[in-house]
Amino acid sequence: MFNFHIKASNFLLIFHLLFITTIVRAGTISGIVTDKASKEILPGATIRLKGNGISFTTSTNLEGKYSFKNLKIGQYTIVVSIVGYNSLELEANLSTDVAVVNAELELHTVVMKSVVVKSSGGSSERVNEKNANQIVNVLSAKTIQLLPDITVANVMQRVSGVVIDRSSSGEGRYPVIRGMDKRYNTTLVNGIKIPSPDNNNRYVPLDLFPSELLQNLEVSKSLNPSMEGDAIGGTINLVMKDAPEKLFLQANVSVGYSTIFGSQPFESFSHSVINKKSPAENNVAGYVATSKDFPKDNLNLTNKPNPVNSTYGLTIGNRFGRRRQFGAVISGSYQDIYRGTNSSFFFPTSQPAIGNVPAFSDIFLRNYSFEDRRLGLYTKLDYQLSPGQKISLFATYINTNQFQTRNTIDSVLSIQRTGPGNGNVLIQKRTTWTEQTILNTTLQGKHDLGKRFLFDWSAVYSAAKQQIPDQAAFTTLHAITTNHAGVATSTPEMLDGQMIREWFHNTDKDASLYLNLTYKTTVLHRNAEFKAGGLVRHKKRDNYYNPYTLAALLSSTSTAQLYTNIYNAQYDFFGVYAGGTGEINANTYSTTENIYAGYVQGKIMLTPKLEALGGLRVEHTYDHYQTVQPEVADGRFGTIYYNDLLPSLQLKYSLTSKQNLRLAYYKAISRPGYFEIVPTSTVTDYFVLNGNNALDRSTADNVDLRYEFFPGKTDQVLIGGFYKRIKNPIELTTQSQSSTYSSALKLTPVNFGVATNFGAEVTVTKYVGNFGVMANYTYTHSRVTTSKSYLSRDASGQISSTDVSDTRPLQGQADHIANVSLLYKSFKNGLDMQIAYVYTGSRIILVSPYLGLDYYQNPGSQLDFSMEKAFLKKFSVYAKVNNITNSPLTVQIHQPNAFLTGRYALPLQESSNAITVQKDYYKLSFLLGFRYHL
Numbered sequence: 034m035f036n037f038h039i040k041a042s043n044f045l046l047i048f049h050l051l052f053i054t055t056i057v058r059a060g061t062i063s064g065i066v067t068d069k070a071s072k073e074i075l076p077g078a079t080i081r082l083k084g085n086g087i088s089f090t091t092s093t094n095l096e097g098k099y100s101f102k103n104l105k106i107g108q109y110t111i112v113v114s115i116v117g118y119n120s121l122e123l124e125a126n127l128s129t130d131v132a133v134v135n136a137e138l139e140l141h142t143v144v145m146k147s148v149v150v151k152s153s154g155g156s157s158e159r160v161n162e163k164n165a166n167q168i169v170n171v172l173s174a175k176t177i178q179l180l181p182d183i184t185v186a187n188v189m190q191r192v193s194g195v196v197i198d199r200s201s202s203g204e205g206r207y208p209v210i211r212g213m214d215k216r217y218n219t220t221l222v223n224g225i226k227i228p229s230p231d232n233n234n235r236y237v238p239l240d241l242f243p244s245e246l247l248q249n250l251e252v253s254k255s256l257n258p259s260m261e262g263d264a265i266g267g268t269i270n271l272v273m274k275d276a277p278e279k280l281f282l283q284a285n286v287s288v289g290y291s292t293i294f295g296s297q298p299f300e301s302f303s304h305s306v307i308n309k310k311s312p313a314e315n316n317v318a319g320y321v322a323t324s325k326d327f328p329k330d331n332l333n334l335t336n337k338p339n340p341v342n343s344t345y346g347l348t349i350g351n352r353f354g355r356r357r358q359f360g361a362v363i364s365g366s367y368q369d370i371y372r373g374t375n376s377s378f379f380f381p382t383s384q385p386a387i388g389n390v391p392a393f394s395d396i397f398l399r400n401y402s403f404e405d406r407r408l409g410l411y412t413k414l415d416y417q418l419s420p421g422q423k424i425s426l427f428a429t430y431i432n433t434n435q436f437q438t439r440n441t442i443d444s445v446l447s448i449q450r451t452g453p454g455n456g457n458v459l460i461q462k463r464t465t466w467t468e469q470t471i472l473n474t475t476l477q478g479k480h481d482l483g484k485r486f487l488f489d490w491s492a493v494y495s496a497a498k499q500q501i502p503d504q505a506a507f508t509t510l511h512a513i514t515t516n517h518a519g520v521a522t523s524t525p526e527m528l529d530g531q532m533i534r535e536w537f538h539n540t541d542k543d544a545s546l547y548l549n550l551t552y553k554t555t556v557l558h559r560n561a562e563f564k565a566g567g568l569v570r571h572k573k574r575d576n577y578y579n580p581y582t583l584a585a586l587l588s589s590t591s592t593a594q595l596y597t598n599i600y601n602a603q604y605d606f607f608g609v610y611a612g613g614t615g616e617i618n619a620n621t622y623s624t625t626e627n628i629y630a631g632y633v634q635g636k637i638m639l640t641p642k643l644e645a646l647g648g649l650r651v652e653h654t655y656d657h658y659q660t661v662q663p664e665v666a667d668g669r670f671g672t673i674y675y676n677d678l679l680p681s682l683q684l685k686y687s688l689t690s691k692q693n694l695r696l697a698y699y700k701a702i703s704r705p706g707y708f709e710i711v712p713t714s715t716v717t718d719y720f721v722l723n724g725n726n727a728l729d730r731s732t733a734d735n736v737d738l739r740y741e742f743f744p745g746k747t748d749q750v751l752i753g754g755f756y757k758r759i760k761n762p763i764e765l766t767t768q769s770q771s772s773t774y775s776s777a778l779k780l781t782p783v784n785f786g787v788a789t790n791f792g793a794e795v796t797v798t799k800y801v802g803n804f805g806v807m808a809n810y811t812y813t814h815s816r817v818t819t820s821k822s823y824l825s826r827d828a829s830g831q832i833s834s835t836d837v838s839d840t841r842p843l844q845g846q847a848d849h850i851a852n853v854s855l856l857y858k859s860f861k862n863g864l865d866m867q868i869a870y871v872y873t874g875s876r877i878i879l880v881s882p883y884l885g886l887d888y889y890q891n892p893g894s895q896l897d898f899s900m901e902k903a904f905l906k907k908f909s910v911y912a913k914v915n916n917i918t919n920s921p922l923t924v925q926i927h928q929p930n931a932f933l934t935g936r937y938a939l940p941l942q943e944s945s946n947a948i949t950v951q952k953d954y955y956k957l958s959f960l961l962g963f964r965y966h967l
Contacts, residue, residue, distance in 0.1 A: 060127045062134060063100035066093050066113055069137035074745045075115055077860045078138070082125075084109035092860030095747055095800035113138065159743050161249065166636070166646050167683060168255040168697055168737050168753070170796070174248050174274070179865050181897035181913045183344060183368060183960070184407075185250065185271065186239035191854075192252050193751070193796045193809035196847050196873050199922065202372045202403040202437075203955035206240045210252065211755060212790050212813035212846030213266030216763060217703045217731070221270040222429050222473050226261055228497040228541035230469040232576060233715075233722070234706040237497075239269070241433045241469055243366035243409040245285070245346045248274045254755070255683065255697035255737050258632040258648035259549065259564060262679040265701045265733040265759065273411050273429065276360025280351045280967065287911070287962025289342040293373040293955060299337045300402045300438040302464045303330040307503045311536035311579040321613040322581060324605045327534050331464050332505050332599045334438055340371040340404070342960060358417035366409040374401040376953040377941055381886075387826050389883050391926055391948060393939070398442040406434045421481030431471040439463045443508075458513055459529060462599075463506035471497045485554060491547040501537040507604075509596045527593040528585035532604045535580040545570040561637040564648075568630040574707055578620035578715070581613070619668075619713045619724070622660040629653045647682035654704060654730075658711045668712035668726050675730065677702050693741040695753075703731040705763060709782040721779040729784050733759040739794075747805070751796040759788045762817060764844045766880045788817035788843055805856040813850070815843040821884040837884055842877055849874035849892075863903025871895045878924065888950065891923040907966060914959040924951035 066078045074097025082089045085107045093099045106127055111134055114120040118138040125134045158171040165171075170192050182188045186205035190197045197205035198215060207215035220227060220237040229237045249272040256264060308315060312322035350362030380395040413427035443459035473495040480488045510529035515521045549566035583604035588594050594603060606613040634648035655674040662669045681699035688694055705728045708715075713724040739753030761784040792813035799806055821839045826832055842848075851872040858865050872894045879888035896918050901911040925947040932939040932948060941949045 059103045060106055060130045060132065061100055061102045062104060062109065062111070062125050062127055062132045063098065064134040064136060065097045066099065066115075066136045066138065067097060068118075069139050075118070075138060076746055078113055078115040078136075081112040081114075082109055083112070084125075094802055094860060095805060095858055096745070096802065111136075158249070159746060159749055161251070162749070162751075163693065163741065163743050165253075166685075167253050167257055167260075168695055168739050170252045170254070170751075172250040177244050177247055177250060179867065179899060179901060180244075181867075181869055181899040181915055183244055183370075183913065184240045185242040185244050185247065188244050188250060189239060189252075189269070190871055191852055191869070192250075193794050193852070194254070194792075194811040194813070194850060195252070196845070196850055196876070198845070200240070201374055201376070201401055201953075202405075203374055203916075203922070203953065204240050204372065204403075204405070206238050207236060208239065208269065209845045209847075210266040211254065211757075211792060211794075211811070212815050212843055213757070214764070214843065214845040216706065217264070217266035219261060219264040219268050221268060223273055223427060223475065224270060225473065225475050225491060225493050225495075225545070225547075226543075226570075227429075227471060227473050227495050228543050228572070230471060230497040230499040230539070230541070232499050232501075232537055232539045233708040235704065237471075238469065240405075241407065241431050241471065242271060243344075243346070243368060243407060245348075245366050246271075246273055246364050246409050246411050246429075248272045255735065256679075256681055256699040256701055257646060257683065258634040258650040258679070258681055259566060261568070261630070262650050262652050262677065262700075263702050263704055265703050265731065265735065265757065273413065273427065274348060274350065274362050274364050276352055276362045276413060276415060277350050278352060278357070281349065281362075282967035283346070283348045283964065284966075285344070285346045285911075285962055285964040287342075287344045287913075287960040289913075289958060289960035290339070291342065291370075291372050291956065291958040293375065293958075294339060294371070296956075297373060297375060297400050298402075299340050299371055299373065300334040300400075300440065301337045301404070301436065302332070302334055302438055304436060304466045306330040307466060309500060309502045311503075312581070313579055314536075314577075322606070323613065324583060327503075327505075327532075327581070327583065327604075329599050329602075331466075331503065332462060332507060334440075334462060334464070342368075342370045342958070344368045344370075344960065344962070356417065360413075360415045362411075362413050364409075364411045366407070368405065368407040370403075370405045370407070372401075372403040372405070372955070372958070374399070374403075374953055374955055376401065376951070378951045379939060379949075381950070385824060385883055385886060387824055387832070389822075389824055389885050390928075390931060391886055391950075393950075396444040396939070398444075400440045402438045404436045406436075408432045423479045425475075425477045425479075427475055427477075429471070429473045431469075433467075433469050435465075435467045435469075437465040437467070439465075456513065457510060458523075459508050459510050460526070461506055461508045463504070465504045466502060468500045469498070471495070485552055487551040487553070489549050489551075491545075493543065493545040493547070495543040495545070496540065497542075498540040499538065501535070504535045504537070505533070507532040507599070507602065510593075526596045528596050528602055529593070530585060532583045532585070532602075533580065534583070535578070537578050539574065539576040541572065541574045543570055543572050556637055559638040559641075561635065564632075564634040564636075566632060568628065570626075570628045572624075572626040572628075574624040574626070576620060576622050576624075576708070576713075619660040619662050619666070619711060620708075620715055622658055622711050622713070624656060624658045624707050624711070626657075627655040642687045644685045644687075645682070646685075647680070650679040650681070652677045652679065652702070656710065658707075660711060660713075671710070671726050673710060677730075677732070691743050693739075695737070695739045695741065697735075697737040699735050701733055701735060703733075703763065705730060705782065709763070714779075723779045723781045725782050728763065728782055729761045731759055731761045731763055731784075733757050745800075747798060747800055749796065749798045751794070753795075754793045755791060757790040759790065761786070762788045762843065764817075764880055766819075766882055785817050785819050788815060790815035790843060790846070800856070800858070803857055803859045805858060807852070807854040807856065809850075809852050811850040813846055813848060815846045816840055817843055819880075822882055823884045839884055841880075841887060844877050844880055847874040847876040863909070864900070865902075866900040867898070869897045869899070871897075885928050886926055888924050889927055891925055893920055893922065894918075895920050901964070909964045909966075911962045911964060912959065913962075914957065916955055916957050919954060919956050921955075922951070922953040923949060925949050 066075045076095045078093045080091050080099045109125040111123045113136040158173045161171045189208040194211045196209040198207040200206045215236045251270040253268040306328040312326040346366045348364040353359045376399040378397040379393040382392040382394045410430040415425040441461040475493045477491045508529045509526045511526045512524045546569045552563045586603040630652040632650040636646040653676050657672045659670045679700045684696045686694045711724045715722040736756045742750040794811045796809040818840045820836045822834045854867050854869040856867045874892050877887050878890045898914040903909040930948045933942050
């Protein structure tokens with residue numbers, strides 16, 4: 034017989050051991066969720082765990098993994114679901130410490146009689162890039178939503194190989210793809226080319242488009258015969274939202290602020306008094322305007338303290354009918370954004386000093402205030418007539434009104450300048466209202482003609498217009514002198530000379546018809562597809578320009594008027610300014626353009642892994658322009674036409690199911706802008722802009738090579754190289770108005786022989802757990818050789834100009850471009866965060882006719898941040914912060930700096946090896962928003 038005496042200490046030891054055993058026996062259920070067919074991971078799948086009196090829910094991470102920890106040993110049920118896939122229920126037996134339960138989901142299918150429509154989950158970006166016929170980069174709607182950007186132009190800077198040209202507000206406007214200036218790119222909406230509201234050019238300002246209207250953003254860097262051929266740099270396709278399979282509703286609102294208005298005022302003006310039509314348009318022919326035709330309210334600037342930015346968005350869509358045969362989606366966006374710029378610019382004289390040392394006549398110190406009211410509307414209707422027969426109608430309407438004020442302090446360097454801070458000072462106030470509109474309506478049909486033939490067509494009407502009514506500017510003058518004690522004195526402010534009132538407007542209307550016939554067959558027991566089609570487009574473009582110049586009346590003592598306010602200022606037409614009918618010149622013109630194109634294209638699997646797609650496209654271009662100049666004027670009208678043969682070949686080799694190797698060749702063209710082939714003459718801030726009716730189109734041979742690796746639904750590695758040989762590249766260059774080097778400069782488009790452009794791109798996207806990185810880097814190297822002038826003094830003391838050969842990069846091309854985004858994404862917590870960095874290397878933004886005087890934009894970077902946090906399943910809050918480091922735009926001339934010290938020292942000079950000629954600051958801006966989605 035044994036006696037057990039359990040002491041208190043022994044009892045505690047036994048209890049502790051039992052507790053540890055219980056903890057050890059707590060188990061974990063984990064696994065990975067994949068697509069059953071493709072074996073690709075499925076991030077964001079919902080996992081529900083039930084059993085043993087508990088119920089938990091979690092989501093798969095970016096690697097498709099999930100886990101439940103600290104579970105009791107026992108039996109559990111797991112339900113796995115994700116949009117687009119059939120739900121799956123699995124049993125989990127946690128009999129040991131760890132149980133691994135993987136899930137393979139099957140795509141959900143909707144059967145419409147004999148037609149099967151499949152929906153896929155995961156990353157549409159990776160799928161589209163992998164399966165595309167051409168070399169393409171894709172950003173999905175979800176990626177775009179989470180970026181710090183709210184316009185398509187700013188989204189474009191996240192794509193590899195893309196640099197953004199910015200407007201004077203600092204807002205991204207035009208993309209430069211792979212060092213090819215914006216003129217070499219084409220913009221499409223749902224695969225349809227759209228006209229531009231730009232008054233001079235073909236390229237479309239992408240800041241007009243709110244980014245939230247997009248389903249995908251596709252940037253194609255090679256062309257197929259079925260694609261339009263005027264895209265040497267690339268094609269930008271804005272894929273708008275499509276009708277969803279079930280009810281979809283999303284709404285958002287945000288408010289924000291541009292911090293530059295903490296240091297400078299936002300200045301506004303009344304635009305309700307502005308007449309959309311000039312006095313000449315509003316009245317009978319031959320009408321002579323008087324000063325009463327020019328109101329002054331739009332030149333009375335008032336301060337608006339702390340203006341608040343705001344955005345609003347709404348998208349709703351669904352499918353209807355017994356067979357869900359009718360689909361509809363409506364999407365709208367409205368943005369009211371206030372921006373400001375603080376700018377310094379040194380205005381050059383037309384002729385540099387001996388040795389091509391630059392000379393400057395003025396220092397412009399400018400404060401800009403911008404209000405952009407941006408409206409975007411999109412709707413799409415589609416109807417499944419019968420299996421294989423579908424009709425779609427979509428319409429896009431984009432409208433932006435920008436109200437801009439500009440205050441300029443102009444220190445005149447060349448007049449009465451006795452030292453720094455002395456001389457005449459001009460103050461100019463200018464107000465501008467710019468309205469730009471794009472309308473595109475497209476009716477499309479897709480028809481199965483038996484099992485092998487497919488016929489599709491598109492009937493398109495598009496219109497773009499721009500109006501700048503009554504751009505108004507006036508100038509006052511006073512003189513500043515500084516005595517030996519350093520005390521500055523100023524004379525009273527007087528009206529100086531002129532008041533300028535200008536009306537601009539232009540329209541660009543397209544009527545187009547696209548036809549395509551596809552035949553699917555087999556060749557040598559391998560799948561093949563042959564396609565043929567064509568395009569007819571009739572374009573009508575009208576441009577109107579009507580400027581008026583009024584002179585300031587003299588005072589009663591025949592001296593300049595003392596300026597008190599704009600309402601007391603007296604202006605009228607007299608003397609050399611007696612032209613109250615407005616100026617008639619070549620800037621008022623009309624252009625007709627007809628394009629006829631046809632193509633044949635074939636795609637065939639040469640081997641089980643090698644696909645070839647190639648063919649030939651033929652395009653005929655006819656342009657006729659007519660100006661309002663007198664009949665005796667040279668170049669009053671003209672006709673231009675040409676034909677282009679554009680072959681292309683794409684090879685895609687599937688190394689594995691997740692890896693492709695691509696090789697592409699294509700030939701492409703770039704047509705001149707409309708104003709470039711018309712002998713126009715427009716006075717801009719810095720130059721006189723002239724047309725050139727001897728200008729020829731550019732053509733290019735393009736070769737691309739790319740390796741693609743898609744290890745998962747979200748990850749990718751893209752490594753590629755490209756080479757372009759461009760014949761007759763078009764660039765703007767400045768030229769003197771005459772051989773006597775008059776004070777005005779003209780900016781003229783010119784063909785520059787042959788240029789080359791080559792480079793390499795690397796794109797990497799990788800997630801580890803909840804953390805990820807998206808990065809891309811592009812190296813670009815271009816060269817073009819042109820003739821430039823070098824000024825010297827001969828033995829007799831006379832200035833002579835010598836033509837010398839100069840080899841330089843193409844205008845707009847940056848050697849180095851980089852994007853890096855650090856990401857955090859948690860499906861479980863509904864949290865997305867990213868900090869995005871963009872770097873752009875040095876690039877030429879203005880080509881000079883003089884050796885060594887090209888204007889280079891300095892290397893620059895921008896740091897942005899965004900986040901979105903979901904709550905209560907249907908709601909989220911978000912933030913977007915731009916230009917965190919207040920990075921300036923700096924422009925320099927790359928030559929020894931003679932303006933660092935001395936009598937002619939200039940401000941903002943930082944380097945002895947480069948002359949700073951411009952510096953603009955924009956400061957930080959932010960938005961805080963709320964989103965609802967059903």
